[in-house]
Amino acid sequence: MSPQVSHPVFDGHNDVLLRLRRSGQPDPAKAFLEGEKTGHIDLPRAREGGLAGGLCAIYIPSPTMAKDANGDFVPPAEADALAETLAMARLLFDIERRSDGGLKICRSAADIRRAIETGAFASVFHIEGAEAIGTDLDALHVLHAAGLRTLGPVWSRPNIFAYGVPFRFPSTPDIGPGLSDAGKELVRACNELKIMVDQSHMNEAGFWDIAAISNAPLVASHSNAHALCPHSRNVTDRQLDAIKDTGGLIGINFGVLFLRNDGIKDPGTGIDPLLDHIAYVADRIGIDHVALGSDFDGTTIPAAMGDCRGLKLIVDGLVERGFDAAALDKVTHQNWIRVLEQTWGG
Template identity: 40%
Template sequence: MNMNTQPIIFDGHNDLLTRLWLSAAGDPVHDFIHGTLPGHLDLQRCRQAGWMGGLFSIFLPPYAYVKNNHPEKLSSSSNLNSDSDSDSDFTPQQVIDICCTQLQLAQQLQDRSEGLIQICTTLAQIKACQHNQQLAIVLHLEGAEALAIKPELLDVFYDAGLRSIGPLWNRKTIFGDGLNASFPHSPDTGSGLTKQGKDLILECHKKQMLIDVSHMNERAFWDTLEIINQPIVATHSNAHALCPQARNLTDRQLAAIKDSGGLVGVNFDVAFLRSDGQRDTQTSLDVIVDHLAYLVDHLGEDQVGFGSDFDGCLLPDELADASDMDKLLERMQQRHFSNELIEKITAKNWFKVLDKIWQ
């Protein structure tokens, strides 16, 4: 790159903790710390790329995915319906155990890293990680199924460092319908937030947590804007005008995020980038830059970041993992993104919005 130094990268979304939980054997925490973990992220590759951390998701994968790909994770003693492929077949205790285990994995990353990894709850801690060349973990709960079963877990998770939540994922819960639709589709896929969903968001708002709208349908999105007074953040979403996936944001939604002082983190998953919605890894990095440029045009230079979805997405071939981030930065330069704008997108905009929410 032509920049004097490669900019640091703070990323709005990854699924590393879920990948660690799904690892079938061995010691995945050791493998991450010592640079041998399969997937998109490990400590060695992160440090090589200047990828200094971001929002790490605690996530309940679809039951059918776990059953078909990681059956060892399903206890034979659990009350499971082995003939069903629905997402509702985890027992309530399994839902809680899966989320709590991922929280424990984050704590193990910190405790076993000899000071190289830190769970952060303030911007000052994140910037200290930047100064000390540590990996900064901000804990994020993607989908609140565990809280539907045991609401007091919100306080438990908060005390352990949770500072960001996406109340909904694709499934319907007591909090709302989630967002699930075939391609192409508008974000208007169902009812908005339930009373329990609004109550949960208000409780998280009181705790000054980031509220992620990335998996909200359009009605839930507008419900959220009506009940909280803080920057609205979509941690890993793209422009619906360029890729009409239901989970991407319309121009009207982008205008509302801009007015709130919020941020959109661009998702690197090819299905949310391509105009045809295809899961085709032969996708140019220019498509990521197209979404970045579109969002900058609609939100301004201070309200766009990265939300890669590393370890939870299908990446373009040119971007095999975090160690290839320099290729994306070079493509941004080639597309006439200034060094100042690149530094904003890679980290400074995330720092700015987190500071607004957490102050």
């Protein structure tokens, strides 16, 4: 981390592990550590841009982009998903081992604070879509022992635990059924293990099922305000209010598809719509409940940002809108650390 960065960013979601896994690089860990010319994140660019760390997702794409009779993406088989999950987890562990202290896998809020203070990239082992986990939940317990600390039960497709909200515009997130019995057991097990349950990609019925079961703050790691962009992936005002009531947060997604009010995937979109979502959530439920959830390496972001080195544009834009230093600290990193500490304990 550059010592000139006054507001380090701890980010709620990135897909750098999948990008590295699919890159064809002979040594993807080395590529991340030494820097690349593609994608949104590597260690040198993170240091330059003030990206202090974040939730590093393990997401397993559908085997093909084909859809079932209901128009939903078909999830990978459990065995295939587990194999890919282990491969990406190994990649993350390999990066840490070879980073000479440049990246730390964090298992506590104290670990995150220490990493930021020492200039290490504070990485949290996250799973997006629980297809690698069976109903016996054996894999959940093993993955937790290996460092898993946050989990989204679904991506935008159904699995044995819940119904992931499909990508639709314009649409509410009220599409499909809620948690299955297995999904309810998964949430209870995550609460017991102190694993954060991520609501992003969850449909509305599933959101309220989790709200009824979970004893932890409600979190949507990379979603936006439905009132500004009526995409099915975004969060309604009622859901935002529930997030506030539990002391949770929403991490604002940089994807232009989830920012614009017309649903157009235009990389020429400027920074203002992103700032609008931050300001809207801060006004609606308070500055303590909004953070960043970029979706770097997993979505189309405003071209003006380029990659994680463009984070300064967000900070500068918020300053222009009257956000003071204390508010900037909360949005850029403190809110995430607070909620993770409250969820994980200690």
